[in-house]
Amino acid sequence: MSTYRLVLILCLLVPALLGGCREQRQDASISVSVRDSKVAPPVERPPQELLTTQRAFSEVSQKVTPAVVNIQAARVRRVPQLGPMFEDFFGELFKRHPQRQQQTKSLGSGVLISAAGYILTNEHVVKGAEEIKVKLADGRIFDGELIGTDPDTDVAVLKITANEELPVAVLGDSDTLQVGQWALAIGNPFGLDSTLTVGVISATGRTDVGIEAFEDFIQTDASINPGNSGGPLLNIYGEVVGINTAIVASGQGIGFAIPINLARLVAGQLMENGEVVRGYLGVGIQPLSPALAESFGLDRATGALVNQVLADSPASAAGLRRGDLLLTYNDREISGVSSLQLLVANTPAGGTAKLGILRDGQRLELTVTIASREGQGATADATEAVEDQQARKAGLGLTVIPAEGGGVQVEAIDPEGDSARVGIRPGDLILAVNQYKITDLSSFEQAVQDIKQAKYVRLLLKRGNSTLYLAFPAS
Template structure:
């Protein structure tokens, strides 16, 4: 096991480094040449000591880093009825996280069709690892090798306490260069707009990460794993991303015990709260996530969550984006009771929700389009069973859009023929007459909040009517 260095040790060295740098700057200004030379000499000694500490850390952690080459089944033939798996071109990195041979890497390193992988340790020993489990949604995979003796390994650190500016060490095998060590800092935390996996909360670092580093560890100065390196932005320098340790630990434990990851399911369609939507719902922009659909008989429905509710916190953690909400819900297990705070008609409510189990189903929340102040420009008709079947709507009531005038406000907002209007300004409309009454109450210059169902998805949109003039 890598023995973590004490926090006091590195804090002391950092303070010494600052003092040494100051002395180096001031030494030429000192009137006594001998004193200046002595301070400069001591400053360089301190810098060399700090350098030695970093070197010692690299020497401690590099034995835990492995090279991974995925293997896949080889086609059998009469001559070779049972052939050994063959190596898939390309390789990545991984890190030993227990003395009995568990290895964490990226899902994309092992791929979907590999059944095992060749693992090469720093001492050149080779093992065939079985794939314990993989999770594409977080890009994590867990492997296991068997050895008659304890293997070098590294513990996980607490990534929730990371701060921008902290030093980190990235170790991996870029371009086939074994156990390459790069030093950098944490450039950012909570990055969730990279769009390379479903659940994102990346650590951003400027420690050099290159092809082949995928699956390798990101260490703090105590020799603890605080991230698993997963991606870089091509055509950019100094921008790499690591999966935070707290997410990795949660996934790895389930892969180890179950072979797959089980996640909580709320059963809602959601979208971002834009300034226009926030204004209509009477809340501050960016405060919460808007519920645009509640799936029948799912946990949210049973708990009393409604379309138009704004989810502002989950178990005391503030919610600001749809991705964050999805990530928070996924951390709970089926059957757990989770307290969710919503704002409904300006009032805050806390609802206990018993989580369901997430299944792979396609649920997409449409996002509103940019607006321009022009006429409404739609024709509507009351929904009938025939129209519902024709447009693939699992609804019994509402107002169907039968025509959208090109260039109109509705056209600009993205409304389409076949869209079903369920609400106007938070009031349900079940017929053309109810829709007309709701529209007649709108004054020139007012905004109109519509709840739309399109196929199997729902979303809110704000229309800005033209002012009187």
């Protein structure tokens, strides 16, 4: 083939190849929806319910976000100038060496609850802070004044002073919350301002979580991350129903918020007095085991069992007795020990409360005047027991001996018996068996005989300075 023919063939092929490449590039282009009348979205008509819910979420965010603030707390701590390695190696020699100061900062959230500039947040957000900066959603930054804190509930109140009007959130009623309702959290997780997350109310009245002294948490699966602490938990109406406070680090979708009704009570005292004064009843209480509940004739373990009434206390003045079962407080059901403690703590000193109790199978109502918790004792006098090697009785899987001052003391326990299983210990004083008061060996022996037909054995014990009830099935 001549050179002329080869050049001619190439001239004919190159345009065709280039045209094919252009066609391939056109086929690979990405279509873009301009959302006009000519281009319809992939889903033309989403369910109206979804659009309504979406608009509700957006409206809540628009209305409440301006009242949510970013809190930066600065703390100063002293650190060794030469580093921990030298301090560990040289010991006391370098512990006396001058230390340098190091500033640390933590981020949290808060919510404006008053046009006067009061902010509700968590105590742990501002704990130990030497300088507090508050940043609003519109970018304004203020110095924060710490009004007061309550570590027992993890509530704190700050205040800022502004010349312009401040946005304020609306507080709702956390007592009306129901599981399954929408829950929206707004805060500043990891410093990301004005972040909205959505979930539901997973549970209410969570106690024994082990976070605070007084617990009544709202549980939610709305995402709560570091930096969200102190921010509001909202209902679909945009009302604050909780203050976000904690998460379960090892889980997913398990967050906790302080009910706003509790936070409001604490904040009110902090704003008025700078501290919180709690109510005091003056009883020792314990939870009910299923066996104890059945021994009282209950179909479920609820309420709080009084195992001690302190002298000269509000409980004593109201006529409460050891062995009373507290079921309601101001017509609110007492679900357990933590529930009663929180109800009493939130009652102001001098206030009255109606107690619904179960005594000897009869339901009664008592009225008690709550005192201040400040300066009150919580223990009774100790009773010592002296062993008498010559006199002892056996029964209920126990060997007992006389106790100094009356009653009997547990000397030995059948390790295979029910007494050992429920936790009775040597040295425990037996004060009562079912309804029978134990004063000596004879009364113990008689009580053991009289309860042979009973379904359950309920013992009132004294252990150290405390009294408690234990129960087990009668054999």
